[in-house]
Amino acid sequence: MPPVSSKLRVNVLFFGRVRELTGLKEEAVELPAGATLADLFGLYTARFPRLADFRASLVASRNQEFAAWDTPLSFGDDVAFLPPVSGG
């Protein structure tokens, strides 16, 4: 990551196999201003390398909406990396 001049803070939620793989349910994370969903995911693949294998089978969400990986984040966003859904 580049040097941090200003930061934004987001809330990250974990579900299903992503929750199990990381052992996390929810945490707040600080990121450089301008960071995207992909940048945030990169922080987690650095911490949990096995998560990288799942990237193609995850969809990101921002504030309860599915979002493209290049979506920029804003202060206070709720973010999640969602596995394939299997309700019903």
Added chain:
Amino acid sequence: MILDYGPPQKAAPTPMSQTAETDWFELVQTPIDPSAVVRHVRADNDGAIVTFDGFVRNESHSRRTLYLEYEAYTSMALEKIREIGAQMHQKFAIHRVAILHRLGRLEISETSVFIAVSAPHRPAAFDACRFAIDTLKRTVPIWKKEYFEDGGVWADGELPPAPPSRPKAAS
């Protein structure tokens, strides 16, 4: 875990165009009572109710299932279910909609999802009910873990379509 409120209060009869207020969308931790859901959508100006009862099968890919656990991104799941209800009213000439999904541990034959749609005429009710369950299975952030004799496995599931990269000006 935060769950939504129970069934909406039944108001005085309203014109068909305003009945979305009487729809019922909920994520529940306790058993679903299908007859209560059917009663909720039934009204004198309807002629048909179509329901979908999704319940726990005792096997998956030829392996004996012991029980299931469902978890959800509850706030987003409820929002997505509400969106399905709104789309149903836009697409089909229906009256009331109820979509309930259960979370937590479910035993064999327990209902995991129950959908009821009322309409003046049956074709719209059939089509809307099919649309509801198909869309729910593709877009609502709920996850199922199947427990077998040798442990638990997350069901394969479907990846919801993400918006294209570099979204246009809005959002």
